[in-house]
Amino acid sequence: MCILKRLAGVILLLMVFFLSCTTGSGSRKEDVERKENVQRELHFGRLIANEIIKKFPLLINDKVTLYVNNVGKSVALFSGRSDIEYYFSVLDSDTINAYAAPGGYVFITKGALQKMKNESELAGVLAHEIGHINNRHIMKDLPPPRETKGVVDFIASLLVAQGTVVSSALNEVVGKAAELLFTKGYKIQDEYEADRSAIFYTDETGYNSRGLVDFLARIQTVKEGSSSTVVYNTHPPLKDRISRIEDLVQNNRINIVRGKVESRFNEELKNLK
């Protein structure tokens, strides 16, 4: 009987030990998976970014591009995702819109910049796009296929990064992602989530978080169907978004009395107006 009790004790100890070991190895497995997922996101995002610059050429203006990068990367620094680099580009288009591709690619049109009044509005719109990336909206809705494994995967990933190998399955998903960005738009819930993220990101960065609302309210007055709009096609009703953001700001006592940084914005973008 005594031996049986001792045996039970030893078994209990072994079980506890096994449990602890399982936890440890699980974490390592999660790390490897996380790394693979980020690499997959980067390569997928690059292909989608390529689709965006195929549709709209990049604006060739180093000063404006640097400024937009300074604002965007500053917000990204306070967005809670530090495992990727974010890239901000201006598209030479008069339409009013912004796009995000997985892996940190953010685009804003010249038309959107021209409608803005200050830096907090720019920060708000870029933060909304960062929100789509960080909440992995495209990655969840249109997960890219896992093509190969191990060493073959690594080699393939380099080739995919170069664009020399794009399987038909991957190509199809990239096409669907482009359709989502240019025609269908994100799910309404994804847009609301990106708005929510934007308010928190800009607040943490130190910007006046009313920037996004101010911008949305202004473009609401742009007539639908005019040559400068596309936002209506790909986003939920602006009135709804503005109302939800106002509630969020109030409920979380977000600081909206900060400065909006107008003079630097006007100086940096004076050649664009």
Place this chain on the structure above:
Amino acid sequence: MKGKLSVIAVLLFILSSAAYSRTLYVSSYNAGMFSSPDGSVQIMTLNKGAQLNVVSENDLWINAGSGDKTGWVKKSSTSDAAPGAKFTILGSAQNNARIHARRRASTDVTAASARGLTEDKAGAGRARSANSKQDEFDYQSLLKIENQHISDADLIKFLAIGGVRNR
């Protein structure tokens, strides 16, 4: 003997349970800890990498302990993995792409000259004119986008100069 085994088992169980409790990390450059989940009264500033032992949470906020303080932190400033090095598409792929881009650029210019196009126009039209997927890839534009690097220190300086936040 039985008593010792029980004590060890209990201790191990507590330790393993602790390993299961939710731990998050500050993954923004820094994050405020507030006395309530509304951002009204800030208790302290947590730096990137600070460990947070989660007590409770809602959709937007986490009630957590860090060091000897407990308070509310915006969920959007945290991550379940300790912040590490950034992953980028550049690196080994960059060199390959650069070589490839150079090779393609020279071919394009030659072909464009025959059509009477300048180098710039040839570059702009490259992505759209080709038939294969390979030729639809605008390496030069992508590399231009991906080569925009600004250090964290410069970004903080940029924010300070604009009066957005103190250094």
